[in-house]
Amino acid sequence: MEYAIPPGQFSRIQPMSEGLLSVKTKRDGLYGFINAAGEWKIPAQYNLSSPFSEGFASVVPAGADLYGYINKTGKLVIEPGYKDTRPFSCGRAIVWIPGDKGWACINTNGKIIFTAESIKAEPTSMPYMFKEGLLEVFQADKDNNFRHGFADTAGRLVIPYQYSNTFYFSDSVAVVTVTKKTGNQNEGDEYHAIIDKKGNTLFTITNNINEVTIFKKGIARFLADGHYGLVNKKGTIRLAPRFDRLPPDYDGGPLWGIIRGKAGDSKDGFLYLLDSNFTETGKLLLYAAGKRITGTEGNFSEGLLAVRQDDLWGYVDTKGKWIIPPQFTEAGQFNEGLAIVSNSEDSVSIIKNPLSSSK
Secondary structure: OOOOEEEEEEEOOOOOEOEEEEEEEOOOOEEEEEOOOOOOEEEEEEEEOOOEOOOOOEEEEEOOOEEEOOOOOOOOOEEEOOOOOOOEEEEEEEEEEOOOOOEEEOOOOEEEEEHHHHOOOOOOOOOOOEEEEEEEEEOOOOOOEEEEEEEEEEOOEEEEEEEEEEEOOOOOOOEEEEEEOOOOOOHHHHEEEHHHHHHHHEEEEEEEEEEEOOOOOEEEEEEEEEEEEEEEEOEEEEEEEOEEEOOOOOOOOOEEEEOOOOOOEEEEEEEEEEOOOOOOEEEEEEOOEEEEEEEEEEEOOEEEEEEEEEOOOEEOOOOOOEEEEEEEEHOOOOOOOOOEEEEEEOOEEEEEEEEHOOO
């Protein structure tokens, strides 16, 4: 195992984004930005900072208490004036205006394009970010139940407030929950549907299938009769619901699934490892040699999966071999050959992917 950023320098490192890492120094507790080689690109001078998105990062400069945005040279391009911010996407960002004015949508010049009030949205429920050109927004009805809809980047409500729950758009579709009777949240009055960007229902989901998440690569996770499986956008089941756990966001590559209790020759179950065709490539006993697998982080990334054994994290490959033995208190997914790990409560570092460096 090789460190890209050794322990001891930083108390926090945020995931790599657009070639830069937002880091918090142990010396003075300020944030700045470094590259993958650990070189400072933007000095540590912020009380808070976020990863870059579309060339912008939100920051709270030292001595200030409101957020603004900088570009990748460190220039403050949108002056601090917001209580909270979201990442830029589709040339827009959601910000919280001080003075109990609620949230608004700004462009890259800091100009307000629309507000919660202008689209009759609940001002205190701050949306996250645009996905595929649409923003999930919320409105409270007369019974104080939230209804979900979608707005475009110009502030037009293109899909009205009509769903009791929604996921953001991905793969050009969104999973929504339809409640037949306003204000009635009884299970028998709800069903799930897949809609397109015009709000047209492509198909509804059968009653025994629920908890359908976002689609990626045409596949989404679902829950049926207490077990998880995978379904495609036509409603065809691709992976039978037999797992107690599956990753929430399938990305088209290898994945994992957990079956607890009696499974094959184990009374405690297995962590199964599957390829992109959902064929088993390996498995790990959930309990072996006095140690128990207690968690996973995300999905496979760059050929490795972060797995927690008892209280420590390590990484396994798609065959279930420990490539990096458990030794970290926290471990993230690999991105651009790097993963953020924690060696103690206040010390984080970055390791290199040994699979990449061995090529």
